[in-house]
Amino acid sequence: MKHTLLGVAFAAALAVPAFAQDYTIMAPANPGGGWDGTARAMQEVLQAEGIAPSVEVINVPGAGGTVGLAQFVADSAGDPTKLIVGGYVMVGAILTNASPVTLKDVTPIARLTGDTEAIVVPAASDIQTLGDLVEKLKADPGSVSWAGGSAGGTDHILVGLLAKAAGVDPTKINYVAFSGGGEAMAAILGNQVTAGVSSVGEFQEQVKAGTMRLLAVSSAERLEGIDAPTIKESGFDVVVENWRMVAAAPGLSDEQVAKITADMDKLNASAGWTKMLADRGWANTYLAGDAFATQLDADIAATDGVLRDIGLVK
């Protein structure tokens, strides 16, 4: 038994070609989550398309990605082979956890994908439009229970922004945080809550099947193939996008940053990535360079504002 095991391992060791990793991508979350999915999708496509023959993914879970971010900044400074996946949720987590390390400490490379948020009600609800829902919210904020993801996450932020835009005190919203998308969805389907917030993708199949009613989406423009107005159209100036990005280590030279950006450009242009995004139902919102940096700054400022309004950041 032991001998066969040893044999297998040595064969394995020999079979693995010995070369350095081109990239090591950190997913600052547990296996199975969105960031982990993004990192592994990148790994697969980067390798399959020959952009980078050897890519490794490591998971450093904890505290909305801030544990991974801190470790990344500490361990990878100046190393052009190290990447980290992150997203909008991290912006909020850095603020609510008062993380000493922020996104200013890494080198943002590109925004890769984005999820639009959606507001839904159970099919059995008498609420037909976002206007109806906001009326109810204005009349008695406590009577509208919102199911969504973790406290201070994108879903919570959206509800806070909407309340503010509608002239309702954001600290008065009755937001019920659920752990994981599954449970929140079950609460909406089971008519346990008034409304639900999550990404459009999570709700899409339910809406198609007629078990939920989609009131509005959080994008700036209407989404193709989705029959629902934007929140903006409904009269409330709220646009939220739950984006995912890739960033590189701090302290890189301009050439190193340019090389990584070029690789990400190649990734984005590849057929494999297009297919991957279609399979997973992710929208391609690729944005690199200065344009991304500007958008990142704007998002951080807006998020800081709304988290203070909700009372999660003091």
Add this chain to the structure above:
Amino acid sequence: MESFSLLMQGLSTALEPMILFYALIGVTLGTAVGVLPGIGPALTVALLLPVTYGLDPAGSLIMFAGIYYGGMYGGSTTSILLNTPGESASIVTAIEGNQMARQGRGGPALATAAIGSFVAGLIATLLLAFLAPQVVKLALTLGPREYFALMVLAFVTVSATFGDSALRGLTSLFLGLALACVGIDGLTGAARLTYGVPQLMDGIETTTLAVALFAIGEALAVAAMLDPPDGMHRVKGSVKMTREDWRRSWKAWLRGTFIGFPIGSMPAGGADVASFLSYAAERKLTKHPEEFGHGAIEGVAGPEAANNAAAAGTLVPLLTLGLPTTATAAIMLAGFQQFGLQPGPLLFVMNAELVWGLIASLLIANVMLVVLNLPLIGLWIKLLSIPRPWLYGGILLFATLGTIGVNPSPVELGMLILFGVMGYGMRLYGYPVAPVVVGLILGPMAEQQLRRALSIAQGDWMTLVSTPVSAVLLGVSAVFLVVPMIMRLRGRGQVLSQVAGDAD
């Protein structure tokens, strides 16, 4: 009967030799990795999933099914033989199973776990095939208040894992509850008991606590014994189950299945809760109460059936609604998407062939699992004849591997050591370790569901008994809690000794 013919079609595809071969590989890999202490099913599935990439859909699905059931099954082996459960759902298996192994009855314990898993897997997979839409409709009517009531019931019945002293059992449970407070509060985002350590913000990982208390605590306790009882663990008698074992096991398997499947189907259920309830049920219903805590076979048969049935139950919300309710299910979801399959309410309609192919694969994998594992029992038992220094060295290496692989931070390893020492200390003074893990799992569930229910009802406590299901569950809990007390107060003599066995 359309579904039936689709299932038959799926089964006939699955019976091709090549497909059967893939099933065998899947089951073998799943069992082999799942059996390692410290590596639970979620990690097993996450690690092995990439192995299925690149095969054709039929082959990939069946390997996948094999890995899933194999990983679920593998956890019980080390629980029973070495008292080192790799995941929360086989903790209660360790209580009776390890006692059986110590008495040289490791063979029958493994056999009842294997056959129980098979029976439960078979029935639960068939229920999944034919009742999934109905089951999920029922599950969806349950909201936070019903889950809170279920958690209360679980708390009340959890005393079954307490061992012989109620005081020490409760102390263990409260230690678990206290540990459960550590981390970000799920509802408000407030950091509790984290002292500014970011690694503590996500709370204490169940696997870390379970592995530390059981594997490391056990290793320390065994090593520190001055004169280890001679021949502990030595196999006596047959590795096969006796007629008596069969007679006592089959009802437990069925009960475990019917407890496990519905609880696994609930979006906030889970295999661990199912295994706790099944153990409590077996303890209440047994004709041999004196054997519990000392190697009662029902205490292995029930929970093992329950956690496998729950594993199949988890697929109900996953396949019918696209809701991943466990980490393992979330990883499976990513696996499905490689076939362009979007789990959701329309999945059964849109991707009927693939779904029935998966269900057929699960049935095949289940059979394969029992075929593979029954003969392996003899081999597993031999694990115990490895000299102790090598055996425990290996256990600790694997136990830390699980933690290192998932989260290699010094804080996590530090906690592993700290809780390991705690587990050793608890063993010295007769404090049971299982309730600590039970408290860590149930505590946050109960708290969050309570606060969600109250938040939705805007602070109205009557909401907790406002639906028949929640009222009945809470009522049953109250009966379980109060009746033994009254009996004790009234009886004090004969009645006390009579009920002491089954209602402590």
Add this chain to the structure above:
Amino acid sequence: MSEGFPLERRPRWAAFVIAAGLAGLAAMILWDASGLKQDGGYAGVGPADVPRIIAYGLLLLAGLTVISGLKGDLPRPPPQAPAPVLWIMGGLIGQLLLLHVAGFILSGAILFGMTARGFGQKPLWRNILVGFALAFVIYGIFDRLLKLNLPGGPLELLIFRG
């Protein structure tokens, strides 16, 4: 786990230590809870409330433990050998300290070797050698084949990526 230990009806100092530990834990929780938001929002039950209840429970249990200690109602542990415990603890702490410096294989070899030594197997160097082989196999299978990221040190770099 506890059966078979003799119970002696004499005050047990260990019980008082345990009770003090429980009370200390309760105090920690209460102190932490006092710094949290007290407002329960619409639920009426805030983040500090459940920890408080648990802390009161711990205090009660601490009291009961003192009483049972006075009655001598705590199993008396069989005599323990401290050396094996120290060996194993040393192995675990060694692994913790060395993991990110020396990598998985060497730190694992030390854990294995010292654990085996704790169980009475000598000499230590041979234990570590066996541990090295095992950790090497584990690293090969899990890190290389299954892509579970295990911390690498100079050795892993030399053998697998050189």
